[in-house]
Amino acid sequence: MSRDISDKTRTGVPKGEVWVWFTSLGLTLGLSMVLVLFGLILVRGLSYFWPVPIVQIELQEGSESAFLGMHRFAGAVAKTQQRTERVLVESPEADAAEADRTVRETIPDTFAEIQLFLGNRDYYGQSFRYFRDEDVVGRTRPEAIIRAERRAEGDGIFYARELVLEDGRVVKRAEDVDRFESELDRLVGEARHRRAEINRIDRRHIGRINLEMSDIEVELRYFRRQDRLTSEEESRVQELRERRDELQRRYERLETQSDALKRTNESIRLRYERADGSRDEMAIGDLYRFHYPNRLGVSGRIQTFMIRAWEFVSGYPRDANMDGGIFPAIFGTFLMTLIMSIAVTPFGVIAAVYLREYAKQGPVVRSVRIAVNNLAGVPSIVFGVFGLGFFVYLMGGTIDSIFYPRAQEAGVPTFGTGGILWAGLTLALLNLPVVIVATEEALAAVSRGVREGSLACGASKWQTIQRLVLPASLPGILTGMILAMARGAGEVAPLMLVGVVALAPNLPVDGTFPFIHLERKFMHLGFHIYDVGFQSPDSEAAIPTVFATTLVLIILIVIFNLSAILIRNHIRRKHQGSAF
Amino acid sequence: MNEASHQSFPEQPVARRPVSVESRNLGERANYAPDYIAFRNYSFYYGATQVLFDINLEIPERQVTALIGPSGCGKSTLLRNINRMNDLIDGIRHEGDLLIGRTSVYDPGIEVISLRKRIGMVFQKSNPFPKSIYENVIYGLRVAGRRRKSVLDDAVERSLKASALWDEVKDRLHESAFSLSGGQMQRLCIARAIANQPEIILMDEPCSALDPIATGKIEDLIHELKNDYTIVIVTHNMQQAARVSDRTAFFYLGKLVEYDHTDTIFMNPMEPQTEAYVSGRFG
Ligand SMILES: Nc1ncnc2c1ncn2[C@@H]1O[C@H](COP(=O)(O)OP(=O)(O)OP(=O)(O)O)[C@@H](O)[C@H]1O
Ligand SMILES: [Mg+2]
Numbered sequence A: 001m002s003r004d005i006s007d008k009t010r011t012g013v014p015k016g017e018v019w020v021w022f023t024s025l026g027l028t029l030g031l032s033m034v035l036v037l038f039g040l041i042l043v044r045g046l047s048y049f050w051p052v053p054i055v056q057i058e059l060q061e062g063s064e065s066a067f068l069g070m071h072r073f074a075g076a077v078a079k080t081q082q083r084t085e086r087v088l089v090e091s092p093e094a095d096a097a098e099a100d101r102t103v104r105e106t107i108p109d110t111f112a113e114i115q116l117f118l119g120n121r122d123y124y125g126q127s128f129r130y131f132r133d134e135d136v137v138g139r140t141r142p143e144a145i146i147r148a149e150r151r152a153e154g155d156g157i158f159y160a161r162e163l164v165l166e167d168g169r170v171v172k173r174a175e176d177v178d179r180f181e182s183e184l185d186r187l188v189g190e191a192r193h194r195r196a197e198i199n200r201i202d203r204r205h206i207g208r209i210n211l212e213m214s215d216i217e218v219e220l221r222y223f224r225r226q227d228r229l230t231s232e233e234e235s236r237v238q239e240l241r242e243r244r245d246e247l248q249r250r251y252e253r254l255e256t257q258s259d260a261l262k263r264t265n266e267s268i269r270l271r272y273e274r275a276d277g278s279r280d281e282m283a284i285g286d287l288y289r290f291h292y293p294n295r296l297g298v299s300g301r302i303q304t305f306m307i308r309a310w311e312f313v314s315g316y317p318r319d320a321n322m323d324g325g326i327f328p329a330i331f332g333t334f335l336m337t338l339i340m341s342i343a344v345t346p347f348g349v350i351a352a353v354y355l356r357e358y359a360k361q362g363p364v365v366r367s368v369r370i371a372v373n374n375l376a377g378v379p380s381i382v383f384g385v386f387g388l389g390f391f392v393y394l395m396g397g398t399i400d401s402i403f404y405p406r407a408q409e410a411g412v413p414t415f416g417t418g419g420i421l422w423a424g425l426t427l428a429l430l431n432l433p434v435v436i437v438a439t440e441e442a443l444a445a446v447s448r449g450v451r452e453g454s455l456a457c458g459a460s461k462w463q464t465i466q467r468l469v470l471p472a473s474l475p476g477i478l479t480g481m482i483l484a485m486a487r488g489a490g491e492v493a494p495l496m497l498v499g500v501v502a503l504a505p506n507l508p509v510d511g512t513f514p515f516i517h518l519e520r521k522f523m524h525l526g527f528h529i530y531d532v533g534f535q536s537p538d539s540e541a542a543i544p545t546v547f548a549t550t551l552v553l554i555i556l557i558v559i560f561n562l563s564a565i566l567i568r569n570h571i572r573r574k575h576q577g578s579a580f
Numbered sequence B: 001m002n003e004a005s006h007q008s009f010p011e012q013p014v015a016r017r018p019v020s021v022e023s024r025n026l027g028e029r030a031n032y033a034p035d036y037i038a039f040r041n042y043s044f045y046y047g048a049t050q051v052l053f054d055i056n057l058e059i060p061e062r063q064v065t066a067l068i069g070p071s072g073c074g075k076s077t078l079l080r081n082i083n084r085m086n087d088l089i090d091g092i093r094h095e096g097d098l099l100i101g102r103t104s105v106y107d108p109g110i111e112v113i114s115l116r117k118r119i120g121m122v123f124q125k126s127n128p129f130p131k132s133i134y135e136n137v138i139y140g141l142r143v144a145g146r147r148r149k150s151v152l153d154d155a156v157e158r159s160l161k162a163s164a165l166w167d168e169v170k171d172r173l174h175e176s177a178f179s180l181s182g183g184q185m186q187r188l189c190i191a192r193a194i195a196n197q198p199e200i201i202l203m204d205e206p207c208s209a210l211d212p213i214a215t216g217k218i219e220d221l222i223h224e225l226k227n228d229y230t231i232v233i234v235t236h237n238m239q240q241a242a243r244v245s246d247r248t249a250f251f252y253l254g255k256l257v258e259y260d261h262t263d264t265i266f267m268n269p270m271e272p273q274t275e276a277y278v279s280g281r282f283g
Helices: A019-047 A177-225 A231-267 A298-314 A327-358 A363-375 A380-403 A405-409 A420-444 A448-456 A461-490 A525-535 A539-574 B003-007 B021-025 B075-082 B112-117 B133-137 B139-143 B149-162 B182-195 B212-225 B238-244 B262-267 B272-278
Strands: A054-059 A072-092 A102-117 A128-132 A136-140 A146-150 A156-164 A170-172 A269-273 A279-283 A287-291 B037-046 B049-059 B064-068 B092-100 B119-122 B200-204 B230-234 B247-252 B255-261
Touching (some): A156 A279, A298 A327, A327 A525, A327 A539, A380 A405, B049 B075, B133 B139, B133 B149, B139 B149, B139 B182, B182 B200, B182 B212
Parallel strands (some): B119 B200, B200 B230
Antiparallel strands (some): A072 A102
């Protein structure tokens, strides 16, 4: 007699393991959702930088697709799709008895169409436009067409025709193509250098002078309100006035310098022609960068791609955040997350150590623990409100009244308004439960044997915690930190109340003393996405920017997490206690 | 008998190291206190449950005393009260007294930490710390605030030699303790227990997780160590108790049934219960 020792039923499913299918199904679903979302962001984010060819289309006379009376357009193909519209048709009644009546009905009409990115928002009033395939009679890829990044109004797509130099000479493309193109390259390059110089003067030097002037102004205003001044104060006022005049002179000198550069950039002009034949001109200083999309080979494209991606992550925004780079937002997000992690970890760990190691386990501690866990479910905006009330108004106000009383009196808050420090602390509060829970779990996982061994060696409880329990829980604590960072870096709502702005004039870290300005307002990638995607006038044109910014945010979080994971693994390897 | 030296507890441990040849030659170790660790009418409760009942037990200095008895009879509880490890548990209570060298471990003048520094403990499940071998051995010295490298190095070498582990690990002192085998780990724990030069070593079934060879090594080690330390060992292995101990105490249901020289307990016990237990008829 043979006994069936197989663990499987006839269907091959292990006995009692039916639910395995459900768990794997759940995993597959979750994973594919994440992958699809991530893939979408990756592809659409990266394609923002990829130079696509420009097609020029010719529309049939009198076709529906034409607009503004134009029949020729050039643009990058953004989308091709089939669309069905219901159209109203009138036809005579089939029934002979009532042949004089017509029947109105809607029938579906399917057609193919392409969406072009036309650029030249200043001219067309919009950046994207759909064209029906059937209306298009001609398609070309003109070699000479240029895609230009401009200071304002988004990209331009046009043919360069003439250059008007500073001395009024005109270089015409029609006369000598090679000379014209090299001249254009040179002038745009020079203009870029001048712009960098202008930036340096405006942002760095003039910015610093402005900061100092406003400090002086605040102090002077204070003295002006005093009824009587001591002689010491008099001399201080004198000193301040002299300093202000000195700064004023320096300011004017710098301004003349920068104005001269601006004038040069303004006086050299590029005359161009759009696809429909309309002509226009622009200052060379407004032309940031250009390429010939239809001439680019693979390596040229990769190069353009790299340059554009680099400028996106390293540049400053312009044109109401619609264009330019997002460096301040990246930096703000990074610094704020850093502040948050630095603030949340010690507090969370200390709280968890007390809860788990010292507090007498009982109903009180249990309810505290439940309260902490539920704190994670409080809407984040509520934390924002709390941060505004507690950090900004109470703490910030107190700091101002102690350290910056004159500025406060003058109605210029320093810490008493939203800033990156308060934002970091608010998010730290928001993430405290995450760190506490993770740390508590890590502490609980340290074996009793190790604790008893330590106590038996004559260690005190604190020594045991400090020398054995905490080091052994470090990986778990870091896990909590990773979760907190991932959540904190992506959080937007509470930040709007405690210091995030769409456009910050200065980074929170710069060359002016004391170099780190935690009271300053800052930009944040999450808020940038919201601002560009939903607050800008041309939301369609903003979509690629939104995807690219999202991609950067995700990459930033991944970098954060990866580095924390690397540190954690390093620690695990050192104390490979749990892997035993 | 040199009683005066024992009364100096707790301030100054008895001056008795290194063991002189003379003292060892004094036959039955006559100059060592026969009641070095003394339980006097000692009862112990976990909350409402009484676990130890009116124990009177005197454990002699520098001998090996084995505690045997069926599971749950309170051997570990008794052992863990000697260095007050049970203090960690809520709701414990005791009656009677427990003296070490004539001073009560419950004396308000005694700090638990300094008490534990003078009593090494080896657990049933070896519990090396997630640190290097070196750091494991000197853990007790570190928490006591010793920093001098030469002192620490000496302690490591001495303790590892005493626990017969030195030759096996001397070339990898700074590797993780988890790279050791189970038996080596247990010997490392013994080294850790003696690094602080305690007076007493408590062992709670130190060999229960080890193979016969590792067990043999540890038993040899116990033989060596008893020249310098007072050893109390809990074991379920009758042969082991017979091999390593000088005295044996048999517990049953929280009561001390019989306590005598090991030979007597195993050859010629007074109580029928003891006889039944050591001959393996119950337990
Ligand atoms: N922390 C505790 N709280 C309450 N009761 C306990 C606790 N620890 C042990 N006991 C109880 O005390 C009694 C004695 O336990 P103890 O661990 O001392 O037995 P033991 O003789 O060491 O047994 P074993 O040989 O199985 O280790 C047992 O009944 C046990 O259930
Ligand atoms: Mg036990």
